[in-house]
Amino acid sequence: MxxxxxxxxxxxxxxxxxxxxxxxxxxxxxxxxxxxxxxxxxxxxxxxxxxxxxxxxxxxGWSPPLPADFFPERSGYLRIIAAIAGLLGIAAGMSQLGFPITAFVFYLVLLTVFGRRNPIEIVVLAAIGSFGVYYLFTKLLSQPLPPGLFSW
Incomplete structure (x- = not known):
């Protein structure tokens, strides 16, 4: 360690x-x-x-030895790769699709990859996390975010 x-x-x-x-x-x-x-x-x-x-x-200082489960299992590595790929996808799609749609797709993918199983819950959380944050920043805080395809 x-x-x-x-x-x-x-x-x-x-x-x-x-x-x-x-x-x-x-x-x-x-x-x-x-x-x-x-x-x-x-x-x-x-x-x-x-x-x-x-x-x-x-x-x-004193340092304990590495715990047996320090390195993730195969599914952990796949989740890490999915998160990095999602971030790269956001960087690639933000200017064309805009923040709300890109963030919505990002949340849909990550919530599914990281274990959410209820589809209604996934869609609601993704909508709040994308469209809610977009509304908060653009309307309430007056901070521009890329609108993309739609000028909300």
Missing amino acids: RLALQITGFILLPVAALLGYTAAQLPYATVMGPGPGFFPLWLCGLLALLAIIMIAQATF
């Missing part, structure tokens, strides 16, 4: 540095308050701090 935690920490450090560098390019503050770079910069700093703590604990 010690080596796994050290590797994870050493992977997260450059990720935090790269994202922090990108966030530092955004304005940190505006005349109205925190700018678009404020939150991501602090999150990157927190990520770097937690990665350093993880490395220190794994190196100098």
